[in-house]
Amino acid sequence: MSIEIRNVTKRFGAFTALDDVSLAIPDGSLTAVLGPSGSGKSTLLRIVAGLERPDAGEVLLSGEDATRLAPQRRDVGFVFQHYAAFKHMTVRDNVAFALTIRKRPKREIRERVDELLELVQLQGFADRYPSRLSGGQRQRMALARALAAKPRVLLLDEPFGALDARVRAELRDWLRRLHEEVRVTTVFVTHDQEEAMEVADRVAVFDHGRLEQVGAPAELYDAPASEFVLRFVGDAVRLGSRLVRPHEIVLRRWPSDGAVEVEVERIAVLGADVRVDLADGSGERFAARLRREQLEELELDRGEIVWASAEPLVGFASAQDAEAGQALG
Amino acid sequence: MPRRLALRGVALVYLLVLLLAPLGMVFYRTFQHGLHPVWQALSDPFTVHAFEMTLLATAIAVPLNTLFGVLCALAIVRRRFRGKGLLNAFIDLPLAVSPVVIGLSLYLLYAPRGGWFGSWLSQHGFQVLFALPAIVLATIFVSVPFVAREVIPTLRELGNEQEQAAATLGATRWQRFWRITLPSIRWAVIYGVILTTARCLGEYGAVAVVSGRIEGRTETATTRIDDLIQNFQEGGAYAMAVVLAAIAILVLVLMMLTKPKESAY
Numbered sequence: 001m002s003i004e005i006r007n008v009t010k011r012f013g014a015f016t017a018l019d020d021v022s023l024a025i026p027d028g029s030l031t032a033v034l035g036p037s038g039s040g041k042s043t044l045l046r047i048v049a050g051l052e053r054p055d056a057g058e059v060l061l062s063g064e065d066a067t068r069l070a071p072q073r074r075d076v077g078f079v080f081q082h083y084a085a086f087k088h089m090t091v092r093d094n095v096a097f098a099l100t101i102r103k104r105p106k107r108e109i110r111e112r113v114d115e116l117l118e119l120v121q122l123q124g125f126a127d128r129y130p131s132r133l134s135g136g137q138r139q140r141m142a143l144a145r146a147l148a149a150k151p152r153v154l155l156l157d158e159p160f161g162a163l164d165a166r167v168r169a170e171l172r173d174w175l176r177r178l179h180e181e182v183r184v185t186t187v188f189v190t191h192d193q194e195e196a197m198e199v200a201d202r203v204a205v206f207d208h209g210r211l212e213q214v215g216a217p218a219e220l221y222d223a224p225a226s227e228f229v230l231r232f233v234g235d236a237v238r239l240g241s242r243l244v245r246p247h248e249i250v251l252r253r254w255p256s257d258g259a260v261e262v263e264v265e266r267i268a269v270l271g272a273d274v275r276v277d278l279a280d281g282s283g284e285r286f287a288a289r290l291r292r293e294q295l296e297e298l299e300l301d302r303g304e305i306v307w308a309s310a311e312p313l314v315g316f317a318s319a320q321d322a323e324a325g326q327a328l329g
Numbered sequence: 330m331p332r333r334l335a336l337r338g339v340a341l342v343y344l345l346v347l348l349l350a351p352l353g354m355v356f357y358r359t360f361q362h363g364l365h366p367v368w369q370a371l372s373d374p375f376t377v378h379a380f381e382m383t384l385l386a387t388a389i390a391v392p393l394n395t396l397f398g399v400l401c402a403l404a405i406v407r408r409r410f411r412g413k414g415l416l417n418a419f420i421d422l423p424l425a426v427s428p429v430v431i432g433l434s435l436y437l438l439y440a441p442r443g444g445w446f447g448s449w450l451s452q453h454g455f456q457v458l459f460a461l462p463a464i465v466l467a468t469i470f471v472s473v474p475f476v477a478r479e480v481i482p483t484l485r486e487l488g489n490e491q492e493q494a495a496a497t498l499g500a501t502r503w504q505r506f507w508r509i510t511l512p513s514i515r516w517a518v519i520y521g522v523i524l525t526t527a528r529c530l531g532e533y534g535a536v537a538v539v540s541g542r543i544e545g546r547t548e549t550a551t552t553r554i555d556d557l558i559q560n561f562q563e564g565g566a567y568a569m570a571v572v573l574a575a576i577a578i579l580v581l582v583l584m585m586l587t588k589p590k591e592s593a594y
Binding site: 071072073084086087102148149155 | 490491493494495496497498499500501504508509512513
């Protein structure tokens with residue numbers, strides 16, 4: 001099912017959570033909604049699910065206006081950051097919930113739940129209560145529960161946010177594979193750019209309630225539409241008046257046009273890559289990322305003076321410079 | 330260690346002197362001459378009627394206050410509306426105001442002459458004061474707070490995420506209440522019901538003012554105990570007191586048994 005968000009605005013008191021946001025999510029895609037906390041990304045997801053009403057704008061599901069539709073009539077699966085497990089029900093009853101209230105035959109429910117528990121690898125846990133599961137297990141249960149009635153859209157609100165790093169990584173892979181298997185339109189909210197880039201085939205970046213950019217992970221990295229996206233998606237350093245990626249910095253032993261004179265403060269070997277900490281004349285520090293061969297060619301040492309330049313694929317004049325330029329002009 | 334023992338000692342002595350000794354005295358005096366006189370006192374038709382009145386008033390007040398308490402708690406925790414703070418404060422009113430004052434205010438309201446409601450009702454042939462309706466009203470009034478007070482903190486702690494999850498899974502408002510909210514607050518409701526019941530059974534002050542205390546007609550268990558003492562029929566009073574105390578103890582035991590064990594889920 002495709003999702004279309006048209007000019008949605010949502011305010012909580014004086015705070016604008018979403019400011020005239022339009023976003024189309026194609027059928028069958030796996031989309032990440034990425035942004036820092038308070039950027040409105042969770043609000044957007046909750047509006048799609050019907051858990052919040054937008055102040056203005058529309059939500060279309062499969063091309064039909066669903067803006068005023070109650071959540072229980074939207075046919076969506078929703079996974080909460082803190083699991084929202086039904087604590088008074090066993091794992092089996094949790095997963096069966098959507099089918100039980102639809103009064104499906106008992107045998108059908110049993111079979112479907114068994115199938116789902118196998119899918120989320122919780123076969124042996126059917127009769128436990130959620131309090132006796134780990135965080136990762138609870139979240140897998142919540143996923144199975146959301147999938148039980150075969151929703152047309154799966155929405156996940158920071159699904160791995162409350163889990164530790166190892167479990168997170170596992171569940172990321174697992175979500176990716178699940179999507180390949182089930183092919184349900186999936187949208188997940190995250191503040192972790194690595195997670196978004198790794199799992200999703202499309203990423204929508206939000207900041208201060210506005211959609212900054214939407215595209216494939218590589219597009220965002222290679223052609224960020226704004227300074228915010230450049231900074232938020234991948235590392236960015238300031239070289240002279242520009243923002244560039246650390247690996248775009250080239251170090252030479254002689255000056256050239258636009259190159260900045262820098263002192264090498266520290267060299268850290270990180271496997272195949274090397275991080276070189278640099279300081280320019282004004283004391284501004286930044287790091288360049290080089291291949292190890294490049295470093296060996298340069299025969300760099302601590303305390304040496306070199307010239308740093310960049311031929312970036314992307315790069316933004318930073319905001320202050322733009323202002324300074326205007327003031328001069 | 331000695332300090333903890335001292336603390337325990339103080340608490341025990343306090344309970345012993347102020348609670349257990351008087352209660353024990355009642356039990357002792359009741360059974361002083363064996364079971365027969367107790368049985369005789371309790372089978373007095375007026376006594377039986379008094380217990381019936383108390384149980385009837387309780388049977389009406391408890392379900393009503395349970396329903397009201399749950400709805401009230403839901404409104405206070407889940408909804409935003411004008412006067413919410415006021416409602417929250419009013420719920421506690423029956424605890425703050427002396428039952429006698431509550432009785433008096435009901436008396437003034439329902440007095441057949443000059444009462445706001447009473448004049449109209451008596452013109453239409455309804456007698457509230459000195460009859461069952463007044464006893465029920467007074468019992469309801471004094472036992473309002475308990476269910477709401479138990480349920481409110483549980484609802485707050487519960488949050489509404491589970492219900493939102495149920496909504497996205499297709500549950501209607503009604504299904505969410507019966508399948509998620511109510512099972513989640515059930516221990517608080519049960520606890521509240523037990524406290525309400527105990528309060529209804531023991532109500533004296535407000536009922537004493539509005540019931541008229543007519544033997545065999547509007548006397549309740551507590552008012553009859555008082556009347557018997559006034560008439561030097563201590564034996565009957567003791568026997569009734571023991572029955573009331575036994576019910577209260579039963580309620581306490583029930584409360585302890587129903588308290589959910591931490592490990593249940």
